[in-house]
Amino acid sequence: MRTKHTFRLPLDLSDQLADRAARMGVAQTQIVEAALRSLLSPDGADRLEAAISRRLDRLSRQADRLEHHVQISNEAVAMFVRFWLTLTPPLPDTAQAAAQATGRARYRGFVEALGRRMETGRSLARELSEDVEGVHQTVTEPFGAE
Numbered sequence: 001m002r003t004k005h006t007f008r009l010p011l012d013l014s015d016q017l018a019d020r021a022a023r024m025g026v027a028q029t030q031i032v033e034a035a036l037r038s039l040l041s042p043d044g045a046d047r048l049e050a051a052i053s054r055r056l057d058r059l060s061r062q063a064d065r066l067e068h069h070v071q072i073s074n075e076a077v078a079m080f081v082r083f084w085l086t087l088t089p090p091l092p093d094t095a096q097a098a099a100q101a102t103g104r105a106r107y108r109g110f111v112e113a114l115g116r117r118m119e120t121g122r123s124l125a126r127e128l129s130e131d132v133e134g135v136h137q138t139v140t141e142p143f144g145a146e
Helices: 011-024 028-040 044-087 093-120 124-140
Strands: none
Touching: 011 028, 044 124
């Protein structure tokens, strides 16, 4: 048995309902019924909480990966700066202008190379994990194994 209900929807909601029904190839009534059943079912809140929990877990994992990549980047830059400052002797004043010109040209080349690398999708984090995996495989193989 069915009971007839008459109610008004805002125009934008009515348009969304019509679009969804057309895309799914079902009657608008079916969509409204499914939405009401979902809203009014006793486990609806539990399903919503589970869906939100899944999304939060996914976001948390993404944030953890991002933090890991930022740590790798920070450490790589810090190591480079430490080695560069340790190994690069100061230049005499007469060589400063030539060194700055060379530095600008090298920096432009670096930026271009970085742009090309970013376009390929390769990342330092991926290379490091591949290098570490290769080292672990080499270390775990028995001596003399070929």
